[in-house]
Amino acid sequence: MTATTGRPSRRGRPGHDRADVIRVGVQLFNEQGYDATSVADLTARLGVTKSALYHHVDSKEQILQIALNEALGGLEDALQAALGHPTADARLTAIVDGAVRVLTERLPQVTLLLRLRGNSDIELAALERRRRFDHTVTGLVREAQAEGLVRADLDAGVATRLIFGMINSVVEWYRPDGPVDPELLGAEIRTVALDGLRPRA
Amino acid sequence: MTATTGRPSRRGRPGHDRADVIRVGVQLFNEQGYDATSVADLTARLGVTKSALYHHVDSKEQILQIALNEALGGLEDALQAALGHPTADARLTAIVDGAVRVLTERLPQVTLLLRLRGNSDIELAALERRRRFDHTVTGLVREAQAEGLVRADLDAGVATRLIFGMINSVVEWYRPDGPVDPELLGAEIRTVALDGLRPRA
CATH class of the missing domain: 1.10.10.60 (Homeodomain-like)
Structure with a gap:
């Protein structure tokens, strides 16, 4: 230029x-x-x-920092978009779908994020951003519990961790060139998380 | 002595x-x-x-090998015990509970197993044992689908990965000295996996 x-x-x-x-x-x-x-x-x-x-x-650290920003920025943007929905149900649906979309679209960067051990300041700062994200999502789950959309007998923090356990496991096996459609995957994870594996009567 | x-x-x-x-x-x-x-x-x-x-x-490799044997041996024993149950429902329940028990009891070894990258023969052999375990569990899920216990519209392999996504995420946050009871955790994961987060009508 x-x-x-x-x-x-x-x-x-x-x-x-x-x-x-x-x-x-x-x-x-x-x-x-x-x-x-x-x-x-x-x-x-x-x-x-x-x-x-x-x-x-500038450094190996800078590559790590840029990649973690891409992962965390994507998740934070998805959360902001979810928070804009008018009902607790829509907010919960939007964050599950949004997180799955970020994972499938930015698979290598999110894989890196999920494997961080916190061995440097960059890693610790990223883990702290991830904790803030989890904390806000836990708030969404708690809100859904208050409205009777999610069972109230589960701890909201444990429920959030189990939902994200499912979502995050996607980095272990999803391949962009594989047979699983990322849009369908989001819907399936949401269905399993909310309605479970058993057929509803 | x-x-x-x-x-x-x-x-x-x-x-x-x-x-x-x-x-x-x-x-x-x-x-x-x-x-x-x-x-x-x-x-x-x-x-x-x-x-x-x-x-x-004898070596660093031997420590890895012993730890992976403890993790995989525990999971394989839990699977064998689950296979001994008389119904598909009981088998599925038993493997979820059994896997959560192994994770909480052998947390460091299972954490190591789940973070393997396959950079050596020992790691590749462990990943192959883990694949055989997953394959057998997928068979249990497929069996439960055939009996109408699990929704048939989900791919059995994806369903198995999502269940184990929840179970395996436990290594990221469960602490033996923390407030979460490991027996209750198994029941909660089973409930979320099978019945979902929404209250049943």
């Missing part, structure tokens, strides 16, 4: 842009674990030099 | 037996990731020399 030099706006070697570096970084973190992945692993997988890598990102 | 020498039968330094080495090893693997944990990390945490560590175990 800089007409004076004619250089492309993306930095670094041709064939790799910043998005590639982040995508490959997240892939490696998910394969080996973040702590076990070195900058040398990143350059080897990308087939670039260290200095080419540093054209795109 | 050997009267001739007076040495205790457990090997290595006093204050650490083999069970301690395995317990601390699993703890470190869960904190840092298996790949990122070195033998030096193990000896530092235990406060023993490398040679003292090798009194107890």
Whole structure:
């Protein structure tokens, strides 16, 4: 975009842009674990030099930070959208569907988020954002209990964890090129969470 | 126990037996990731020399193998016990309750199992054992569908994954010294999985 030099706006070697570096970084973190992945692993997988890598990102930590922002930002946006619905029922439905959509659309980034151990400030800050998200969702569940939409004999926190246990398990087996339709999956998870596996009489 | 020498039968330094080495090893693997944990990390945490560590175990891999056997052995035993029940309903109930019991009783080992990435032969073999377990449980779900106990419009494999998504999420938040009773937790997960969160009319 800089007409004076004619250089492309993306930095670094041709064939790799910043998005590639982040995508490959997240892939490696998910394969080996973040702590076990070195900058040398990143350059080897990308087939670039260290200095080419540093054209795109400042550090391994920055790749982690960007990926976690994509995961958490998606979940937070879905929650904001859900909170805009007029009834507790619609809000609960919207957050389940929205979270499943974010998981299937940003699978590698959410996988990374769910496997965090909290071994650095970036990880601890991400876990804290995730806790705030869970806390707000627990509020939605509690509200649904107060309106008689969800059984009141369950602890709202445990219920939230069980719903998100189902949702989050999707990262373990869902594949974008697999046979399961992500829209249907959202509806199935919602049905199982709300109505259970047994046929209703 | 050997009267001739007076040495205790457990090997290595006093204050650490083999069970301690395995317990601390699993703890470190869960904190840092298996790949990122070195033998030096193990000896530092235990406060023993490398040679003292090798009194107890042959290798880092052996600690992993023993822990995965405890997790998978527990789940397989629970499945065998469940298969002995006379009805599909009782079999499904028994495997959900049994799996929750194994998770809460062998939390660190199951946590390790669930975070495996398949980066070594030991990990691949454990993942294959886990797949066989899942396959047999999917058969139980399919059987329950055939008897009208579980909705037939859900794919049995997806239903099994969602149930175990709930069960396995327990490793993320259950703490043995926390307020949640493990027996009640099994019943709650079973209730949510089978009857859902909505009150039945």
